[in-house]
Amino acid sequence: MFGPTEIVGAVLAFAVLLLTYGSLAAAGANMLGALVGVAVGALGVLAFSAFSPIGSMTPTLAVMLGLAVGIDYCLFVLARFRAELREGRSVADAIGRATGTAGSAVVFAGGTVIIALAGLAVVGIGFITEMGVAAAVGVAVAVLMSLTLLPAALKLMGRNALPRREHGGGTPVRADRIGFLDRWIKLVVRRPVTVLVGAVAGLLMLAVPVLSLTTSLTTPGGEDPDSTQRAAYDQIADAFGAGYQGPLIVLAQGDGVQARLDEVTSGLATLGRVASVVPAGVNATGDTALLQVVPTTGPVDERTERLVHDIRDRADAVPGVNLLVTGQTAIGIDTDERLSTALITYLIVIVGLSLLLLIIVFRSLLVPLIATVGFLLSLGAGVGVTVAVFQWGWLDPVFSAPQGNPMLSLLPVLIVGILFGLAMDYQVFLVSRMHEAHVRGLDPVEAVLDGFGRTAVVVVSAATIMTAVFAGFALSPSSLIGSIGLALTAGVVADAFVVRMIVVPALLTLLGRGAWWLPQWLDRLLPHLDAEGRALDESSPAQLGHQVGDQLRPSVPVAVGSAAQQVAQSGQLEVADPSHQGPAAP
Known part of the structure; x- marks a missing residue:
């Protein structure tokens, strides 16, 4: 460990x-x-x-x-x-x-x-x-x-x-204060639009690699491109085709399977992206047959994924026969799709939770919305940097884990959950002091300056420590641990030093008293939570x-x-x- x-x-x-x-x-x-x-x-x-x-x-x-x-x-x-x-x-x-x-x-x-x-x-x-x-x-x-x-x-x-x-x-x-941070927050509240546009533009640029994110449950041939295992995999793929490394197993069931096996085989062979279809055997009762379908493309290729869906779409094309698709390749495709769907559901759940909890804590509608948008920007930056390093192969000499492979399917879900919690940490510790100053009667700009001055040093120290810890794990020889460590390192830096130190104070300055507005009817309904x-x-x-x-x-x-x-x-x-x-x- x-x-x-x-x-x-x-x-x-x-x-x-x-x-x-x-x-x-x-x-x-x-x-x-x-x-x-x-x-x-x-x-x-x-x-x-x-x-x-x-x-x-x-x-x-x-x-x-x-x-x-x-x-x-x-x-x-x-x-x-x-x-x-x-x-x-x-x-x-x-x-x-x-x-x-x-x-x-x-x-x-x-x-x-x-x-x-x-x-x-x-x-x-x-x-x-x-x-x-x-x-x-x-x-x-x-x-x-x-x-x-x-x-x-x-x-x-x-x-x-x-x-x-x-x-x-x-x-x-x-x-409790550092001169640089004092000068920094004064610059933010004096030129909120300029620093806000620059910060958001920088985070969006870091998030651009997310558009090319490719995920897979496993890396065909092993994650190390220099291993003998990967060399053997590549040689077989070059000689016989990439599909032979990840064949699909098709199970044909029905009373007429034995009599219609040739029809099932020919039907599968006519599908696009199929190199060969080989019947592997029929059971003693003649109602179940096993077939091996070799795609023309590799296990993590999008065309192989479409082939799996094509087979399932015509599962009942032959009367009296039902087709099921399994095998390591199909299981990997199904798990990857399930994780992608779950990621959307999970994002909706925790974003909704974030909004609700922060509305209760800060007695505001806009402050929680700003915090949630900031989290999404940090998430994009963290995942984007990880894609550029581990999928694109940037900075290869710096990181010991293998690069150039698809990202592991579970990475985005794990990063969303972990980074969400960490982002809310910084939001609570920094903005709650600004909210406290506002409640004491300070005007919006003074509240930002006062709250920032009281907590910025501690938040900077905490984020620096967390960055050092995660950076140590980012240099791990394991692709999973290394990618998680790098995503969290980049995400924490983006969230603590850009979102919470620039984006949030600038928006609170621009919104003024409106940032802390909450309808009276909603204020009466919500419980009062003294989080600090x-x-x-x-x-x-x-x-x-x-x-x-x-x-x-x-x-x-x-x-x-x-x-x-x-x-x-x-x-x-x-x-x-x-x-x-x-x-x-x-």
Whole structure:
């Protein structure tokens, strides 16, 4: 599950954590939480294999996602903990508020990823469902680690989670903002049309290779073009025709099969793209015959697919005889078609889910629509880059996996499910802060600047870490793991650095207050979901010992936020040391 390239990716992720925190203890705790989560999730998946065999790629996918989201989720909670310490709160108070705010967002974001992965079951193909459920288990364990093991580690670290100069309450390091990002968001809100057009045009260009996407359940002759297996396959295809490598098996059934076998054979031979038809035998009762149909084209050729449909279309052409088509080639064609159909259904399901959840969270119609369109742009860019590399053969010296083959049929479905969840992570963590600023009364441009300034550094760090992890898997010698890793690498870069950092802020700036519009009748019908524990931030320190529920906007916070709010309202949160008091968190 872990090779040299994957280890390099994990090391790069740790380096980014160290640069982000400026504290070895914080970076180590973050990485420890993620690695423990990966180990627990992988052991759980392997333990299940004792009861039911699983595919060789299933644990690898669980490790890939578990490591990436585990690092990110711990990062979100730890970054909020450090921010609370800088506001002057005690260690216990900071842990409670970080878990109740960022932890609530982690629960919501992780739940979205889990739903997207478990939703792969709608495809109705066993190994796809198996991979989706295993990956969902890995993500669920990562969420639990960020809410259990990490808070315990934060208690042990205390103020050591901050850089050394801040351990004794020194001047805080200006870690919540980076000058470049400040200048960048000011450019976006100052010239929203220019940056928006450029960003969308760039993403569409990256998505162009999707138009030539070719998928196959297997690669004829093996995926390695330099192997002796592929050489033998090519020699046979050149000498006898590509169709001999993937013949179709036709089953003729009916009371008159034996008497009409010649008629069935000649009928099949008259179809286009048929090299030969050879009867393989008739059973003892004479009501079932087996025929081998050799196409003139290869197993993954579109003309072979049309031949399979032609045979099925004339299945009852001979009176009293019914034809059925099977064999490895036909099974591959059927599975590929089923996955293509399921992809459309799956896209509709998760896009609909995305719109509904984001409408509830952001109390807006246009913001969820922007988020969903942004996800589709990221998806197109991720798949487009993968097609250019693994199907077209670009950058062949860089990637060790074989190139120039059709993409595996299951790749688009897996990428849709995984990237959807990751895209919603960034949307929730970034835009929820903009929404919070808007609710506080800031005008649209100020809300974008304020929300971006509070979360951009953390989102950039999280996306960089996830990119490093996925890039390590992209260099895998396996075509499946390599293509998934590259698609997720390109997709995360496109989503985090282009869609969420350019497209979304530019559109929110252009739409102004209209971006947050929601019909009153719909606002009354929808539940109020506090996905980032904002109710905690609305409570002032003087209110911690009183019931303030009636003064807050009615809401249904997620479990972690609700628990933290109850603790806050009961007066059980430890009062910060007066020497470290600072302004209340916004």
